[in-house]
Amino acid sequence: MPQPKMRFIPGVVPNAGTLSFSFEGNEIPARPGETVASALMRAGVPVLRRTRIENQPRGYFCGMGICWECAVFVEGTGVVRSCGEPARPGMVVRLAEAEV
Amino acid sequence: MNTAKARTAAGQADTIIVGGGIFGLFCAMTLAEAGKSVILLDKGRIWAEASAVNAGSLGVQNKLPALIPYTLWSWDIWNTLSDRLGADLGLRRNGGYKIAMTEDEAARLGRVVSEQIDYGLDAQRLSPAALRAQAPWIAPDCMAATWSPQDGYASPTRVGPALRRKVESLGVRIVEGAAVAAVENGPDIRVLTTAGDFHGTELAITAGAWSATIAAMLGVKIPISLDVNMVSVTEPARPTIECIVTHARGILTLKQVANGSCLIGGGWQGIGSIGDSRKDIDHDQLVHNLRLAMRVIPGLAPLNILRSWAGYEGVTPDSYPYLGRLPGHDNVYLAACARGGFTLGPLMGTLLGELILTDRPSRPITIFDPARFSNAAA
Amino acid sequence: MANPVFTPTNANSDAPVIVIGAGPAGLACAQELVAGNRRVVLIDDNIQPGGQYFRQLPPGYSTAPRARLMRDKARYDDLARVLDSPLLTHLPRTTAWSFPQPGTVAHAGPLGSGRIAGSAVVIATGAQERSMPFPGWTLPGVISAGGCLNLAKAHGLVPEGRVVVAGNGPLVLVAAATMAAAGARVTTVAEAQQSRRLAGAALSGVVAAPGILAKAAQYRAQILRAGAAWKTGWMVSRAHGDETLREVSIAPVGPDGRPDLTRERTIPADLLVLGYGLMPGSDAARLLGCRMELRPDLGGLVPVRGPDLQTSTAGVYAVGDGAGIGGVEVALIEGRLAAHAILGTPAPKQLAHRYRTLDRFRRALNSAYVLPTPLRAADDDTIICRCEELRLRDLKADGNAASGSLNTLKTSSRLGMGRCQGRNCLHTAAGLLGLSPETMVETMPRFRPPLRPVPLARLAADRDAGPAREPDEIILSEAKD
The missing domain is CATH 3.50.50.60 (FAD/NAD(P)-binding domain)
Structure with missing residues (x-):
């Protein structure tokens, strides 16, 4: 795992529980209520999708549902914005590519 | 400046074409390649209506049996079009499935395909087991299907600009924003538009759903009704559906195009008319269109829909296109309104060009005679 | 219903x-x-x-x-x-x-x-937010000011490394101050507008809404206390990195709205926050x-x-x-x-009165932040449409680039056809291709439903959809049954 790039702001007390999900096969710890993007950024995973044509890395950008750059693929759900998707225990997440 | 160019710049040409969709552009290309001077008029921008906003299917299986040979001839043009235009047209000929979800539909599918095969379609019936093995992404309760290697698709948004470049390079003058206000015939053609007056020896009407309005300016009544077809597109997905999917009752077309997006159509009707210029989604029918798509291909369910839109398509009473002389006018020609005009357009435009050039098009066109409903007309 | x-x-x-x-x-x-x-x-x-x-x-x-x-x-x-x-x-x-x-x-x-x-x-x-594309702006680690505020407010997160904030407008202040308050290492803040124009805005604002200006001053003090370099009249010119952001280049805004690359400076950064306006x-x-x-x-x-x-x-x-x-x-x-x-x-009188005052102020403020020349850091190789991966070069080379119509360009180039539905790119592309604002508005593609990407199954689940009217069955009519 690369170095963590995001941490909780001092004074922010997240939900005490813990859960984990997988991203590209790696186990990612998360707090209940936390979004997938938040957990991934805390785990030091800045690349949330790769582009279709040039395979370029993309990550969290607008944080408000405009850009969809933080899209990830969740098994059983489809492509979602990771910044607006709460992490669920055991969810299987991959770099965004939709599947029929 | 050569003389032909000077003439078209002055608003004069051998042939004035009204309507810059796929019929008009192929007609222009055919005439210009034979050395005719051509002015192509459009009320707005060219390639902006049915030719541009359709879903891009180049289906053979979804055509009326009598149109199968024409569809295959048109495919002969499509097959070499990328080379001819020097452009990537998003053209694929990966075949297609035509499916039936009920016993009734299965029976109809069987009857129609027999007739289509008589007319030259290459297709085979698939058992449900064979279908599941070949296309596991089609719903397991699909009752029956046929497969034809002859179906395909192209990208309307790529074809238009490439055709435009080609006809312009051949010297065709394209005039956009030229809404026709009046047409005078005798002895020559005079077309009065919002972008000026144009004179020609012949007039070709290739204005799709608007063709009836132009014909009426010459006192000829041509029945054309309007469909407002809806299409939806999904986000790109991993390539899975490598061919087009059509429906025994013609109520679904579906394909996954080069960028991975799935295009969902089938002729479900939106809201609007030429008179009110509306082209709006009918939300009820959109929902039913999507439900049917999901029923046939369950894997579409999680895909995000990015856009739904509606476009006009002119329709004739018998669903055969118009192609021929306008009744009562030796120097006015009409080609318009094929159901599936994107597939048939290259052939129809070419045959119209041949008709104007030689009076002897390379394929029989009598079933398309624009006079076939004109008993009532004066 | x-x-x-x-x-x-x-x-x-x-x-x-x-x-x-x-x-x-x-x-x-x-x-x-x-x-x-x-x-x-x-x-x-x-x-x-x-x-x-x-x-x-x-x-x-x-x-x-x-x-x-x-x-x-x-x-x-x-x-x-x-x-x-x-x-x-x-x-x-x-x-x-x-x-x-x-x-x-x-x-x-x-x-x-x-x-x-x-x-x-x-x-x-x-x-x-407005986009101001530049080489490298798609790298993970480059985020918008709104995205930055949401990191803190919606996720409770602060970046561990060095933060650079660049942009034009009040968002720059707010984002930088929020980061500083949350404990981030804000090293540089670059506001594209010259300080004398900002002073003009401040003057008009003091009269109308002293509270808002006091807040701005407070933000600025907070940023300077955090030890950040504060530059006005500077813009971001490039971002560098392979998989993620490593360095940011900033440069003074030239008279043509482009970065003056002769005076460009490159600084290490782990997060670049962009606030080029709303x-x-x-x-x-x-x-x-x-x-x-x-x-x-x-x-x-x-x-x-x-x-x-x-x-x-x-x-x-x-x-x-x-x-x-x-x-x-x-x-x-x-x-x-x-x-x-x-x-x-x-409406209560004081509400209407306060609205008139605030309305005047926000108009003055919006006008003050309008730059005489739009900022432009994109080169031909810069991605303009993030979803469809279209570079400025691709747009310029498109057969319909000369049409002067955003809608026509969209249909041939695929500009704005991705998941952002054109929100990120259409305005920006219009500016970079030299369309006047009026032409941009006139030729803006019609917005198609859905308003946001929605999974097909959720649209299909509409419990209030009216009855189906199936399309005409043309094949059947031919089969004569």
């Missing part, structure tokens, strides 16, 4: 007012409507209400008293009480995806999909067919509104940043004013 007939305002007060967007404007409007005993359906696509300004941490999170995330907690708590009213139905994580009729909203979300017929519709969908999110009004106008003093393309904040479509109101950039104070008041208009009650 399928296909109800829409009757404009007041005629049918039994039907709820549909408020789209649970930010300051939407919540204030809902609060006033409920106070007037009107039913309200509040549709919002976020997990939690509050919009961007009152972003909430995830449920179950708490903050120690010393954490200064929620400056306006008391105000939010007051507004949020309306959510408990029996007159209000809150639909979170729900997309208002289209308008089958002007007064009817089609919605879809994990809680279900259907339609609601309203006695009025209030669009309170807020602002979006513009109204105009898509809902455009989809509804409201008459639109280009108003630089309101931040861009906005629906034309009457004094009652009603759009050209009867019964449809537009409030808050989506109808003109004005910030939280303007949004709160507009929400209340629209509610009074819908209820048919006169």
Whole structure:
């Protein structure tokens, strides 16, 4: 795992529980209520999708549902914005590519 | 400046074409390649209506049996079009499935395909087991299907600009924003538009759903009704559906195009008319269109829909296109309104060009005679 | 509830007012409507209400008293009480995806999909950010100012490394100050506008709204205390890195709006925050067919509104940043004013008075931040359309680039056809290709439903869809059965 790039702001007390999900096969710890993007950024995973044509890395950008750059693929759900998707225990997440 | 160019710049040409969709552009290309001077008029921008906003299917299986040979001839043009235009047209000929979800539909599918095969379609019936093995992404309760290697698709948004470049390079003058206000015939053609007056020896009407309005300016009544077809597109997905999917009752077309997006159509009707210029989604029918798509291909369910839109398509009473002389006018020609005009357009435009050039098009066109409903007309 | 007939305002007060967007404007409007005993359906696509300004941490999170995330907690708590009213139905994580009729909203979300017929519709969908593309701006680690504020406010996160903030406008201040307050290492802040123009804005503002200016001064002091270099008249020129951001280059803004690369400086950075301005999110009004106008003093393309904040479509109101950039104070008041208009009650005099004052101020402020020459750091190799991976070169080379029409260019190039539905790229591409703002507006592609990407299954789940009318069966007619 690369170095963590995001941490909780001092004074922010997240939900005490813990859960984990997988991203590209790696186990990612998360707090209940936390979004997938938040957990991934805390785990030091800045690349949330790769582009279709040039395979370029993309990550969290607008944080408000405009850009969809933080899209990830969740098994059983489809492509979602990771910044607006709460992490669920055991969810299987991959770099965004939709599947029929 | 050569003389032909000077003439078209002055608003004069051998042939004035009204309507810059796929019929008009192929007609222009055919005439210009034979050395005719051509002015192509459009009320707005060219390639902006049915030719541009359709879903891009180049289906053979979804055509009326009598149109199968024409569809295959048109495919002969499509097959070499990328080379001819020097452009990537998003053209694929990966075949297609035509499916039936009920016993009734299965029976109809069987009857129609027999007739289509008589007319030259290459297709085979698939058992449900064979279908599941070949296309596991089609719903397991699909009752029956046929497969034809002859179906395909192209990208309307790529074809238009490439055709435009080609006809312009051949010297065709394209005039956009030229809404026709009046047409005078005798002895020559005079077309009065919002972008000026144009004179020609012949007039070709290739204005799709608007063709009836132009014909009426010459006192000829041509029945054309309007469909407002809806299409939806999904986000790109991993390539899975490598061919087009059509429906025994013609109520679904579906394909996954080069960028991975799935295009969902089938002729479900939106809201609007030429008179009110509306082209709006009918939300009820959109929902039913999507439900049917999901029923046939369950894997579409999680895909995000990015856009739904509606476009006009002119329709004739018998669903055969118009192609021929306008009744009562030796120097006015009409080609318009094929159901599936994107597939048939290259052939129809070419045959119209041949008709104007030689009076002897390379394929029989009598079933398309624009006079076939004109008993009532004066 | 399928296909109800829409009757404009007041005629049918039994039907709820549909408020789209649970930010300051939407919540204030809902609060006033409920106070007037009107039913309200509040549709919002976020997990939690509050919009961007009152972003909430995830449920179950708490903050120690010393954490200064929620400056306006008391105000939010007051507004949020309306959510408990029996007159209000809150639909979170729900997309208002289209308008089958002007007064009817089609919605879809994990809680279900259907339609609601309203006695009025209030669009309170807020602002979006302007893009200023430059080489490297797609790297992970480059984020927008709104994205930066949401890191802190919605996720409770602060970056560990060095932060550079660059942009043009109040967002630069707010983002930098928020990062500094959260404990981030803000090393450099680059504001593109020259300080003397900002001083002009400050002067006009002191008269109109001293409170807002005091807040700005406070932000600035906070940033300088944190030890950040503060540069005015500088812009970001490039971002460097392979998989993620490593360095940022900044340069003085040249007279042509381009970075003066001869004086470029490159600084190490782990996070680059971009705040090149806000513009109204105009898509809902455009989809509804409201008459639109280009108003630089309101931040861009906005629906034309009457004094009652009603759009050209009867019964449809537009409030808050989506109808003109004005910030939280303007949004709160507009929400209340629209509610009074819908209820048919006169707005309190002091509310109307305060609105006039604030409205003047925000126009002056928006105008002050308008640069004489638009900023331009993109080169031919820069990605303009992030979804379809279109570079400026691709757009210039497109067969329809010369058409002068954004819509025509879209159809051939695929500009704006991805998941952002053109929000990130259309305005920017128009500017970079030299289209005048007027031409951009005239040739802007018609907005197609759904308003946001929605999974097919959720659209198909519409419980209020009317009966199917299947297309004509042409093959059958041929089969003669």
